[in-house]
Amino acid sequence: xxxxxxxxxxxxxxxxxxxxxxxxxxxxxxxxxxxxxxxxxxxxxxxxxxxxxxxxxxxxxxxxxxxxxxxxxxxxxxxxxxxxxxxxxxxxxxxxxxxxxxxxxxxxxxxxxxxxxxxxxxxxxxxxxxxxxxxxxxxxxxxxxxxxxxxxxxxxxxxxxxxxxxxxxxxxxxxxxxxxxxxxxxxxxxxxxxxxxxxxxxxxxxxxxxxxxxxxxxxxxxxxxxxxxxxxxxxxxxxxxxxxxxxxx
Amino acid sequence: xxxxxxxxxxxxxxxxxxxxxxxxxxxxxxxxxxxxxxxxxxxxxxxxxxxxxxxxxxxxxxxxxxxxxxxxxxxxxxxxxxxxxxxxxxxxxxxxxxxxxxxxxxxxxxxxxxxxxxxxxxxxxxxxxxxxxxxxxxxx
Numbered sequence: 001x002x003x004x005x006x007x008x009x010x011x012x013x014x015x016x017x018x019x020x021x022x023x024x025x026x027x028x029x030x031x032x033x034x035x036x037x038x039x040x041x042x043x044x045x046x047x048x049x050x051x052x053x054x055x056x057x058x059x060x061x062x063x064x065x066x067x068x069x070x071x072x073x074x075x076x077x078x079x080x081x082x083x084x085x086x087x088x089x090x091x092x093x094x095x096x097x098x099x100x101x102x103x104x105x106x107x108x109x110x111x112x113x114x115x116x117x118x119x120x121x122x123x124x125x126x127x128x129x130x131x132x133x134x135x136x137x138x139x140x141x142x143x144x145x146x147x148x149x150x151x152x153x154x155x156x157x158x159x160x161x162x163x164x165x166x167x168x169x170x171x172x173x174x175x176x177x178x179x180x181x182x183x184x185x186x187x188x189x190x191x192x193x194x195x196x197x198x199x200x201x202x203x204x205x206x207x208x209x210x211x212x213x214x215x216x217x218x219x220x221x222x223x224x225x226x227x228x229x230x231x232x233x234x235x236x237x238x239x240x241x242x243x244x245x246x247x248x249x
Numbered sequence: 250x251x252x253x254x255x256x257x258x259x260x261x262x263x264x265x266x267x268x269x270x271x272x273x274x275x276x277x278x279x280x281x282x283x284x285x286x287x288x289x290x291x292x293x294x295x296x297x298x299x300x301x302x303x304x305x306x307x308x309x310x311x312x313x314x315x316x317x318x319x320x321x322x323x324x325x326x327x328x329x330x331x332x333x334x335x336x337x338x339x340x341x342x343x344x345x346x347x348x349x350x351x352x353x354x355x356x357x358x359x360x361x362x363x364x365x366x367x368x369x370x371x372x373x374x375x376x377x378x379x380x381x382x383x384x385x386x387x388x389x
Contacts, residue, residue, distance in 0.1 A: 085356075122361055137381070
């Protein structure tokens with residue numbers, strides 16, 4: 001149902017009552033029924049199999065980080081067949097806080113219902129809070145872009161950047177527990193979703209850097225071990241510790 | 250004639266059954282609290298150029314993200330500034346921009362980043378003059 005009143009446009013999902021009316025007068029209801037344009041169908045690698053959280057990448061161990069950065073190559077992943085609402089595939093850099101559900105990240109991703117990957121930033125300030133998400137409407141262009149999150153020692157704000165653009169920031173001094181770690185991961189929310197990249201065209205995560213001291217200088221992370229939580233995905237090193245690649249087998 | 254009367258009656262029943270309201274639908278408060286984003290109600294008659302129709306703005310938003318069936322959707326005309334979207338020179342990309350704010354609720358929008366946190370509202374910002382989708386955000 002599509003109605004407009006004052007400054008508002010309201011579209012209500014059809015109720016059983018209006019469905020009954022629709023059944024009686026199909027022609028009349030068609031006048032009011034809203035139908036949006038469809039998203040192009042992209043072939044997926046597997047059927048949707050239920051909500052899960054799988055990761056493919058690396059987490060630098062035990063470093064107190066003030067920033068994490070990488071140059072990430074665009075690869076548009078297929079989502080699971082069946083269109084599960086939770087279906088999602090993304091590739092990002094992230095710094096976490098010392099308690100659960102404290103993080104800020106920058107990367108690209110494709111939600112169920114989207115035809116391409118979009119740059120996004122997201123953060124949370126802990127259990128019991130909603131997360132804050134922003135994404136730009138222009139898809140990530142072909143090639144590679146720089147994504148990073150970095151702490152400002154003067155303001156206490158952790159900020160997320162994409163291709164030089166500031167997208168989101170949050171004061172972590174007042175909102176996070178002590179202790180931080182950085183991560184570079186591809187993530188899916190259904191076991192049938194693909195992570196970006198294929199065996200023939202892996203998704204490159206290059207120029208991997210972190211900030212580990214108050215100097216604010218970007219340095220190469222240490223002790224990285226790449227792994228995947230699912231046998232459907234894989235990860236390797238094009239250059240050890242600085243250039244990782246992820247893909248769906 | 251009889252058929253016209255029947256059709257007219259059906260239309261009246263349909264309108265009575267629908268949820269016509271001058272107020273924002275329940276669950277969509279008039280004020281927003283997305284960090285960095287400020288919105289202000291906009292009267293289209295104050296603009297020098299016409300805005301795109303609200304339905305076209307919703308179409309554009311749905312072309313960007315095909316939200317699940319059963320979602321509730323509302324659009325309102327506002328001026329929007331986003332202090333937390335800045336170009337590489339540090340300038341805000343959106344400042345007092347006339348937009349249709351298309352709000353989608355009664356959905357599950359899942360977090361990324363090792364958490365099963367779920368939001369239930371997504372907002373899509375559509376340029377009111379061109380119909381171009383500019384950004385998408387969610388905070389609750």
